[in-house]
Amino acid sequence: TSAANSQAAQGDTASANQLAPKDLLYQYSTINGLIVGVDDGDMTLGELRKYGSMGLGTINALDGEMIEMDGKFYQIDSAGKLHVLDDATKTPFAVVTNFSPTNTTTISNVKNFSDLAAKLQSHFTKKNDFYAVKITGTFNYVKARTVPKQQKPYPPLTVATSHQSEFEFKNVKGTLFGFYTPKFASGINVPGWHLHFITDDKTSGGHVLDLHFDSANAQFAELTQFQVSLPQNKDFQNVNLAGDTSKDITKAESNHK
Ligand SMILES: C[C@H](O)[C@](C)(O)C(=O)O
Numbered sequence: 001t002s003a004a005n006s007q008a009a010q011g012d013t014a015s016a017n018q019l020a021p022k023d024l025l026y027q028y029s030t031i032n033g034l035i036v037g038v039d040d041g042d043m044t045l046g047e048l049r050k051y052g053s054m055g056l057g058t059i060n061a062l063d064g065e066m067i068e069m070d071g072k073f074y075q076i077d078s079a080g081k082l083h084v085l086d087d088a089t090k091t092p093f094a095v096v097t098n099f100s101p102t103n104t105t106t107i108s109n110v111k112n113f114s115d116l117a118a119k120l121q122s123h124f125t126k127k128n129d130f131y132a133v134k135i136t137g138t139f140n141y142v143k144a145r146t147v148p149k150q151q152k153p154y155p156p157l158t159v160a161t162s163h164q165s166e167f168e169f170k171n172v173k174g175t176l177f178g179f180y181t182p183k184f185a186s187g188i189n190v191p192g193w194h195l196h197f198i199t200d201d202k203t204s205g206g207h208v209l210d211l212h213f214d215s216a217n218a219q220f221a222e223l224t225q226f227q228v229s230l231p232q233n234k235d236f237q238n239v240n241l242a243g244d245t246s247k248d249i250t251k252a253e254s255n256h257k
């Protein structure tokens with residue numbers, strides 16, 4: 001009947017425009033997968049966009065850093081060069097959200113990464129939610145890494161990152177975007193803060209290792225829904241992901257010098 005058809009049409013329209021909930025953290029695979037060297041995934045960036053407009057991660061073969069800004073995906077390669085990624089590109093690990101910030105503040109006099117983490121945390125009312133943050137401004141100093149493309153058999157992430165390129169940006173205009181993961185989810189995702197960086201002129205960026213800045217604008221979104229899409233390929237399904245990887249995650253994800 002025409003009523004049923006129009007109902008179905010409305011349904012289709014709704015599903016076509018259906019955006020993932022704005023309080024959802026969606027990730028493909030787990031950080032433990034990368035830690036043990038599961039560096040190929042089946043999720044395309046075109047598919048990933050359905051779950052979020054902002055995010056971070058890497059692309060297959062751990063070929064550099066990935067950041068998503070307003071639905072566009074970028075790679076920063078091991079030479080520190082930024083490229084636009086096409087929708088057919090696949091990722092072995094990515095974390096995205098339909099970023100709709102609920103509060104905005106100014107963060108000032110940040111001395112280093114852990115100082116930033118403490119200052120961001122002071123705005124959280126809840127200890128066991130996930131958060132997304134977007135920090136924009138001119139940063140006195142940002143130190144960022146980019147991982148080099150790996151060859152099979154893929155090594156553990158700690159080995160791959162031991163060959164990472166590191167870049168130091170001074171008085172740079174850009175955006176930091178990333179997530180806070182509560183410790184109880186360590187191993188599924190990176191516990192604490194995980195931030196990627198992109199310069200405003202879209203020429204470079206990377207995974208943030210350290211930084212300091214006088215003042216920047218921070219927008220937060222509290223994420224109360226958490227969805228993990230588990231790769232169905234044999235690489236992921238055949239490895240042992242049960243080990244305690246907390247030391248390896250710290251080694252692979254944070255600044256050393
Ligand atoms: C390699 C890249 O920086 C990634 C996946 O975001 C991470 O391991 O931190």
Ligand SMILES: [Zn+2]
Pocket residue numbers: 056057194195196207208
């Ligand atoms: Zn990263």
